[in-house]
Amino acid sequence: MKADVTVDCVGLYCPMPIVNTARKIKQMQSGQVLEVVADDEGIKQDMPNWANMTGHEFLGIEEIDGKLHVFVRKSQGSVV
Amino acid sequence: MPEKEKITLILFSGEMDKALAAFNIAIGGASSGMDVTIFFTFWGLNVIKKNEGSIKSKGVMRNMLNFMNRGGAGRLPLSQFHMLGMGKWMMLKLMKDINFPQVDELIQTAKELGVKFIACTTSMGMMGIGKDAFIPGVDSYAGVATYLAEARESKINLFI
Numbered sequence A: 001m002k003a004d005v006t007v008d009c010v011g012l013y014c015p016m017p018i019v020n021t022a023r024k025i026k027q028m029q030s031g032q033v034l035e036v037v038a039d040d041e042g043i044k045q046d047m048p049n050w051a052n053m054t055g056h057e058f059l060g061i062e063e064i065d066g067k068l069h070v071f072v073r074k075s076q077g078s079v080v
Numbered sequence B: 001m002p003e004k005e006k007i008t009l010i011l012f013s014g015e016m017d018k019a020l021a022a023f024n025i026a027i028g029g030a031s032s033g034m035d036v037t038i039f040f041t042f043w044g045l046n047v048i049k050k051n052e053g054s055i056k057s058k059g060v061m062r063n064m065l066n067f068m069n070r071g072g073a074g075r076l077p078l079s080q081f082h083m084l085g086m087g088k089w090m091m092l093k094l095m096k097d098i099n100f101p102q103v104d105e106l107i108q109t110a111k112e113l114g115v116k117f118i119a120c121t122t123s124m125g126m127m128g129i130g131k132d133a134f135i136p137g138v139d140s141y142a143g144v145a146t147y148l149a150e151a152r153e154s155k156i157n158l159f160i
Helices: A016-026 A043-054 B016-031 B042-048 B060-068 B083-097 B103-112 B121-127 B144-151
Strands: A005-009 A033-038 A057-064 A067-073 B006-011 B035-040 B116-120 B140-142 B156-159
Touching (some): B006 B042, B016 B103, B042 B116, B116 B121, B121 B140
């Protein structure tokens, strides 16, 4: 999947990937796709739940070389 | 724009592990678009004290208490396996190992994300702690009615 912006959260644990995702997505325009690269397994469930709470669109997860690439599309009118 | 949900946390404990849990939830909530308020009461006040010498207050007993109970985010013990600081030292090493922030860094992040800090004035009065004992991040000083007013509007309420 192609992303407009990437945020590296490798080596970080909850809540930091969520914090960094929120920080990054605030600077983006709606419709743009953010890629979060992480290696904490918790993000598999955390990111869809975060997207659900905030109103952003969770696009999916790709596992490449043991790292999780999570894709989220910024929505208009979201809370973060 | 959907209406913001609210989280209210009471931090009653003055231990590092419990403070980590509280700030983890607070920061997670704030990053998920929620309004977060933390009420610091009783031993929880230690978390927002400056990392300075003991507080001078009125009376021998209060001075004794404040001498023994100095507080400050950097000086919080562990609730278990503190072992005169050895357990905490090890825990800090483990945290560093996974890049997990310490309490003072979490406080800073929480403030950046707009988490509201309220200090309980009853505990402050009883323990003889003045406003100048706290870090600048404290937004207000209040009692139970303020807590209840916030809590009744919150979907998530935790006592830690």
